[in-house]
Amino acid sequence: VSDNSVCVVGAGYVGLVTATALAENGRDVRILERDPRRVEQVRAGRAPVREEGLDAALARVVGDGRLHATGDAARAMHGAGIAVIAVGTPQSRNGGADLTQVRAALRSVAAHAQPDTLLVLKSTVPPGTTRTLAPLASRDERSLPLLACPEFLREGSALRDVRNPARLVVGGDDAEHCARVAALFATPHTPVIVTDPTSAEMVKYGANALLALKISFVNELAHLCDLLGGDIDTVADGVGADPRIGRAFLDAGLGFGGSCFPKDVRALEDIAGSVDHSFWLLRAAIEVNVQQRRRVVAKLRRALGGNLLGRRIAVLGLAFKPGTDDVRQAPALDVVEHLQGLGASVAATDPQALDNAGPLLDGVDLHTDPYRCCENADAILLVTEWPQFRSLDWMRVAGVVAGRIVVDARNCLDPGALVAAGFRYEGVGRGAPSRAGPWAAELNGQSVQRAAQPA
Numbered sequence: 455v456s457d458n459s460v461c462v463v464g465a466g467y468v469g470l471v472t473a474t475a476l477a478e479n480g481r482d483v484r485i486l487e488r489d490p491r492r493v494e495q496v497r498a499g500r501a502p503v504r505e506e507g508l509d510a511a512l513a514r515v516v517g518d519g520r521l522h523a524t525g526d527a528a529r530a531m532h533g534a535g536i537a538v539i540a541v542g543t544p545q546s547r548n549g550g551a552d553l554t555q556v557r558a559a560l561r562s563v564a565a566h567a568q569p570d571t572l573l574v575l576k577s578t579v580p581p582g583t584t585r586t587l588a589p590l591a592s593r594d595e596r597s598l599p600l601l602a603c604p605e606f607l608r609e610g611s612a613l614r615d616v617r618n619p620a621r622l623v624v625g626g627d628d629a630e631h632c633a634r635v636a637a638l639f640a641t642p643h644t645p646v647i648v649t650d651p652t653s654a655e656m657v658k659y660g661a662n663a664l665l666a667l668k669i670s671f672v673n674e675l676a677h678l679c680d681l682l683g684g685d686i687d688t689v690a691d692g693v694g695a696d697p698r699i700g701r702a703f704l705d706a707g708l709g710f711g712g713s714c715f716p717k718d719v720r721a722l723e724d725i726a727g728s729v730d731h732s733f734w735l736l737r738a739a740i741e742v743n744v745q746q747r748r749r750v751v752a753k754l755r756r757a758l759g760g761n762l763l764g765r766r767i768a769v770l771g772l773a774f775k776p777g778t779d780d781v782r783q784a785p786a787l788d789v790v791e792h793l794q795g796l797g798a799s800v801a802a803t804d805p806q807a808l809d810n811a812g813p814l815l816d817g818v819d820l821h822t823d824p825y826r827c828c829e830n831a832d833a834i835l836l837v838t839e840w841p842q843f844r845s846l847d848w849m850r851v852a853g854v855v856a857g858r859i860v861v862d863a864r865n866c867l868d869p870g871a872l873v874a875a876g877f878r879y880e881g882v883g884r885g886a887p888s889r890a891g892p893w894a895a896e897l898n899g900q901s902v903q904r905a906a907q908p909a
């Protein structure tokens with residue numbers, strides 16, 4: 455066996471992107487995938503998930519014969535020095551992480567591993583899992599090394615993130631094993647943190663939980679801005695200018711969604727509970743996140759005079775964030791359900807996520823064209839901040855709607871342009887009575903220019 459030969463289990467966002475990047479680096483990669491349709495797609499050089507640049511990169515490495523997909527574990531593991539497990543860890547009914555896929559994947563690779571094959575968990579698993587699952591990493595009663603190497607890629611820039619990771623965290627019990635995993639994934643510039651498996655797992659949850667807290671925190675501040683006056687964008691700029699805090703993840707909006715944050719935050723809360731620790735901060739972050747979606751719907755309802763019955767709402771954006779077709783735990787799904795529950799009829803559009811969202815949305819009018827989506831709408835609700843929506847021609851939109859109300863749940867539109875087109879504009883914590891005039895933006899622009907000039 456050789457570390458040049460790698461088996462990656464799972465052809466999803468993480469597995470496929472990881473496998474492609476490894477093949478680009480000259481490794482001989484086999485993807486083990488249980489879904490025969492996905493196997494066929496990968497063999498044809500087509501990515502079953504949408505990620506910028508992935509289709510082209512995948513087609514190249516498949517064409518060069520450096521990446522193969524199979525449903526057969528023995529073939530996938532033949533000669534592999536390292537097996538990387540990147541299967542899903544969805545939320546189970548009790549809120550914890552469902553490890554069914556991980557256990558199955560581990561069993562199938564272990565059954566065909568050589569004695570010095572490393573098994574690496576890239577899936578996000580609760581702290582302690584690598585140690586708990588160690589007994590599954592064995593063949594013929596010989597234990598195989600099992601390491602944790604959590605993934606931090608962001609959907610939408612997954613390939614870039616994996617080609618050039620901001621950091622690599624490897625959790626294992628043996629220096630040489632950790633070094634082999636680091637050599638597989640790190641570039642010469644990647645900061646590498648080597649630790650025990652439980653700490654490595656905790657890093658992943660700690661990072662996602664802290665980002666979720668930041669999001670809920672700024673949404674609380676935004677609500678206060680709505681109540682007391684104040685402009686959250688400027689507040690976030692001012693707070694985030696402190697290098698100890700940072701501006702990232704301080705954008706008020708609809709809260710966090712997607713395939714990772716909600717389930718990871720819940721899973722950490724669940725694992726904390728299992729050792730009798732109440733992680734109050736996390737509970738608060740989750741609660742605020744749930745509320746935030748309701749607040750936005752309430753705002754829309756108020757703007758429509760307190761009643762959504764029979765009103766037509768155009769929802770712009772279904773993906774949980776721009777740049778992806780992923781709708782897992784997308785705020786849009788929740789929001790649409792709320793709207794329908796209050797008697798509204800809903801039309802929706804998204805540049806990429808219509809195929810994935812369609813089967814999950816009942817009775818929603820789906821459109822590829824945002825202008826068609828807005829036809830006869832009593833109000834427009836912007837849910838995902840796609841560039842396509844930022845650059846809409848609002849004069850044209852004004853000509854097709856029934857009512858000129860826009861609730862911008864991502865604070866991504868220019869209120870001035872909307873008002874000029876005759877719309878009533880509502881953001882999140884934006885545009886309160888005390889909002890400073892355009893002169894402030896001008897002065898802020900000047901100070902930014904001054905700061906950008908070399909001393």
Ligand SMILES: NC(=O)c1ccc[n+]([C@@H]2O[C@H](COP(=O)([O-])OP(=O)(O)OC[C@H]3O[C@@H](n4cnc5c(N)ncnc54)[C@H](O)[C@@H]3O)[C@@H](O)[C@H]2O)c1
Binds near residue numbers: 543606
């Ligand atoms: N998506 C992200 O942005 C992201 C980022 C960081 C970490 N993660 C974590 O990485 C893991 C994978 O996430 P994802 O979004 O790629 O999941 P995914 O659901 O998109 O992909 C998982 C793939 O694994 C396949 N699979 C499941 N069990 C299998 C088995 N036993 N044998 C072979 N194939 C199997 C599934 O068919 C699917 O194609 C999760 O733990 C997730 O939390 C995801």
